Amino acid sequence: MDPVNAWIAARNGKLRNDRMSLFCHLTPSHLRMFDEFMAPSFCEEFDLVPFVRPQIGTGEPGNRHWEAAIRQKVDSMILACERSPNKPFVWSDADVQGFGFCHDILIDFLGGHDIALMQGVAGDRSSTAFFIARPSVKWAFEKMLWGTYKTNKADEDIFNLLKHELNWRMLPPSLFWEARWKMIGYDGIPNGLLVNHAGNFDKINDKVRWLTEVRSYVIANKKGRKR
Numbered sequence: 199m200d201p202v203n204a205w206i207a208a209r210n211g212k213l214r215n216d217r218m219s220l221f222c223h224l225t226p227s228h229l230r231m232f233d234e235f236m237a238p239s240f241c242e243e244f245d246l247v248p249f250v251r252p253q254i255g256t257g258e259p260g261n262r263h264w265e266a267a268i269r270q271k272v273d274s275m276i277l278a279c280e281r282s283p284n285k286p287f288v289w290s291d292a293d294v295q296g297f298g299f300c301h302d303i304l305i306d307f308l309g310g311h312d313i314a315l316m317q318g319v320a321g322d323r324s325s326t327a328f329f330i331a332r333p334s335v336k337w338a339f340e341k342m343l344w345g346t347y348k349t350n351k352a353d354e355d356i357f358n359l360l361k362h363e364l365n366w367r368m369l370p371p372s373l374f375w376e377a378r379w380k381m382i383g384y385d386g387i388p389n390g391l392l393v394n395h396a397g398n399f400d401k402i403n404d405k406v407r408w409l410t411e412v413r414s415y416v417i418a419n420k421k422g423r424k425r
Contacts, residue, residue, distance in 0.1 A: 218244055220240050221249065224250050225254070251274065269346045271353060288304060293327070294327060307330070311367050313367075316376060338361075373392040374392060375394050
């Protein structure tokens with residue numbers, strides 16, 4: 199067992215079939231964020247299943263390997279559908295952190311839908327950084343993967359073009375919050391925050407800084423949702 203999966207097994211204890219799986223695409227460039235923020239946030243409530251993949255490029259947008267890295271991530275989303283064939287699952291990027299239990303809320307918001315996603319930085323966009331989905335959405339992720347070859351667009355861009363073919367809904371931004379630091383700073387951090395994504399930053403060091411500052415602010419001001 200590789201070190202990351204050994205760590206996950208130790209944190210999860212004995213894997214429980216009754217717990218929902220939370221899947222994550224993990225490469226070396228994002229390991230620190232997974233280790234410090236994402237995994238500790240969710241390991242008590244979910245069975246964490248990281249798909250540990252080789253590094254392609256730097257892990258930051260703009261490098262010449264970025265398109266290949268996006269395709270690798272979408273392939274992990276398809277794999278998540280295959281690993282949870284009979285029940286819903288949660289997907290999280292590594293640059294995400296949580297501040298309270300969210301399983302029951304996610305189930306409620308999924309309801310009879312195919313997928314429920316975090317709102318993107320632009321209000322009319324959905325973010326593929328954090329969502330709950332049924333395995334039946336596999337076809338949409340396969341279409342996303344094909345789209346990355348055909349258009350060279352990012353996974354989120356393609357998903358927002360095809361999402362209306364799904365029965366989808368948005369998770370409430372008051373609980374599941376995309377980074378908007380450049381626009382509104384601390385004042386925009388909602389009370390009762392459950393999940394935060396550092397999606398408004400390209401550089402990994404900036405993501406780490408954001409996650410660290412938001413966590414410190416939420417804890418100091420008791421803005422997180424109580425467990």
